[in-house]
Amino acid sequence: MKSLLGTVLSLILILALLAVTVGCGDAADMQTASDFLKDKSAAQYGYRIVESYDHSAENFTEGLDLQGEILYEGTGLYGQSRLIQEDLSSGEILHGIDIDSTYFAEGVTVLKNEVFQVTYQSGACFVYDPDTLALERTFSYATEGWGLTDNGEALIMSDGSDRIYFMDSSTGKVLRTLEVYDNQGALSGLNELEYVDGRIYSNVWKTELIAIISPDTGEVEGWVDLTGLKSKQGEQVDVLNGIAWDAETGHLLVTGKRWTHLYEIEIVSR
Numbered sequence: 001m002k003s004l005l006g007t008v009l010s011l012i013l014i015l016a017l018l019a020v021t022v023g024c025g026d027a028a029d030m031q032t033a034s035d036f037l038k039d040k041s042a043a044q045y046g047y048r049i050v051e052s053y054d055h056s057a058e059n060f061t062e063g064l065d066l067q068g069e070i071l072y073e074g075t076g077l078y079g080q081s082r083l084i085q086e087d088l089s090s091g092e093i094l095h096g097i098d099i100d101s102t103y104f105a106e107g108v109t110v111l112k113n114e115v116f117q118v119t120y121q122s123g124a125c126f127v128y129d130p131d132t133l134a135l136e137r138t139f140s141y142a143t144e145g146w147g148l149t150d151n152g153e154a155l156i157m158s159d160g161s162d163r164i165y166f167m168d169s170s171t172g173k174v175l176r177t178l179e180v181y182d183n184q185g186a187l188s189g190l191n192e193l194e195y196v197d198g199r200i201y202s203n204v205w206k207t208e209l210i211a212i213i214s215p216d217t218g219e220v221e222g223w224v225d226l227t228g229l230k231s232k233q234g235e236q237v238d239v240l241n242g243i244a245w246d247a248e249t250g251h252l253l254v255t256g257k258r259w260t261h262l263y264e265i266e267i268v269s270r
């Protein structure tokens with residue numbers, strides 16, 4: 001009887017441990033918007049749609065940058081990567097180039113009259129003429145390339161981790177590395193970037209959130225919750241990815257991978 005009781009107790013203990021383990025797994029998987037937004041020390045923002053533009057659902061958007069009325073969009077995947085220059089108001093494609101199929105293109109930014117486009121795992125950055133998109137030069141870097149923006153002086157790149165790299169736009173040399181954190185610790189999954197009014201905006205992979213990051217300390221100072229935009233898209237829809245800043249209006253342009261729309265939004269306090 002003792003050994004039977006022992007066996008039963010052991011089984012109960014094992015089942016209890018399994019329940020705890022499964023519970024933890026579920027909790028980790030479910031860490032999404034509500035968990036990030038628990039940080040009450042960070043400012044909380046929502047959005048108001050100002051304008052809606054058509055966006056090609058073929059575009060697996062990886063980078064977005066606005067220069068006046070001209071939108072630069074970079075798309076990803078092997079064999080489907082492109083760089084597109086478009087008139088935002090009319091939707092007219094001014095130039096579009098296909099990237100060699102051996103590259104998976106990622107973030108795009110325009111700095112000092114050059115267009116920069118990084119690549120996922122090739123360590124290659126392509127540099128183009130902003131008017132014609134003619135390739136001018138390339139340089140290499142050591143990490144993966146995900147999002148890209150600039151502060152008017154240096155390139156600013158993410159690699160999917162919690163790190164953001166400030167890079168010399170002539171050589172690709174890393175000038176400074178920023179480690180990004182929120183109230184729960186390191187914030188990984190940093191993706192498309194935009195430098196807005198002295199802050200780095202980054203959408204966080206697999207969420208509908210944009211983190212507002214101090215470029216000096218790496219602290220997340222605010223969250224923009226874009227919940228609701230993704231559900232307006234077509235059937236092939238993938239994640240939110242793409243932020244551009246319209247300095248004239250103070251509005252953001254946002255879209256995502258395979259989204260059917262691109263939105264001009266106003267950020268509003270909650």
Ligand SMILES: [Ca+2]
Pocket residue numbers: 063064065108148149192193194242243244
């Ligand atoms: Ca951007």
